[in-house]
Amino acid sequence: MSETLERWGSKRAFILAISGAAVGLGNIWRFPYVAGENGGAAFLLIYVAFVLLLGIPVMMAEILIGRAGRRGPLQALGTLAAEAGASKHWRWLGLFGAFTVFCILSFYSVVSGWSIEFLVASINGQFNGATAAEIGAGFDAFLASPGLLIFNHSLFLFMTMTVVAAGVAKGLERLNNLLMPLLYVLLLLLAGYAATTEGFSTALMWLFLPSFEAITPTVVLHAMGHAFFTLAVGACALMAYGAYMPEEQSLPKAAFAVAVLDISVALLAGIAIFSVVFAQGMDPAEGPGLMFVTLPIAFSELPGGAFWLSVFFLLLLLATWTSAINLAEPMVATLQGLGLRRSMATAIIALSVWLMGLLSAFSFSTLAEFQPLFGRNIFELVSSIPPDIFLPLGGLMIATFAAWIMPQKRVMKALGAGESGYLLWRNIVRWVSIPLTFIVLLGGLL
């Protein structure tokens, strides 16, 4: 575990590492389709409010636990709880987090597989001259082929777990940090192009003019879940990063910077995608295929579109890869903490996630009608319950641990924002983040 004692070279490197975990499918794929299903602007408004009121403060709580504990989630929580004279059962929060990321990675890997398929298809020029209807039909046919979905899911999971097993995630992060700005510029260009289309003004109204009757307890619950999901908060997956922070770095500043980057990536993707949706007369609530159908259409209208579409999917895949590594790492660390060798732990996690992912892959064909709970099939369940329920629940406990249980001095030092910064953070977490998460969870569940 000597590696955990190493520090990031600079403050910037720390922010970029967290961004690698945060920016992924959540921003470019999940945000547009969940917003599309939940009233657009009403969803966006509440989600941004939740990022500010819950996401950022709880992200700070999660990272500061790692910064103070300097170990994997189980040990960090165990040591800090013992030190505070609290129950050592707080450790099991680490296990709950591992279970949450297990469910999430199982569908995340399948959807990342779609990006691999689309990358190959765009390199092969399969979208050249295709109409919107053809692209839509092609995607439906793809979803109906479990063999293809499983092949790509296997490939993606293999890519992810090899990096985890070799422990070279930092190398990949460095690459990602180089390429993430490129992804950002590409999205900027795409949003710029969207501004020239006839769907643009409708898209802006849809995204930024909330109609308040669209706000229901379910919309609020989805918005909260997405705030946690997109920031990678609530599953103890960011704890390890705290251990690498430079001594003098301020956590609030870093968390805020990550959140701004994360939201702006989602907004750019949303503007581009919904402009196509409205220009083509498509349905914003069309579901998980939204990005995969709209962006090939958008790019095909641009000069050199096929080339840029390939570049886009390549960059997306890379952003997704670093997120998936962040999802896998805490599971491996937890098994290691229970005494397994790293290679063994990685193999067990890889196999279990792969098997679980098969259920998601089959949810678009053979198992589409297999709806064990709430009339939802497995893909619909694992892509909604863990983000919407488990992450807020985990976040609630993480926040409680940091703001109520840990010794104040410890927290203040790990936060790196002085005494007034600490008191502000603690008041927000104690009196806003924790009660709000609790109320929204309760409201959504009832």
Ligand code: TRP
């Ligand atoms: N935030 C990532 C995305 O938007 C997904 C993710 C990575 C995540 N690590 C996580 C979600 C930990 C929850 C917990 O794509």
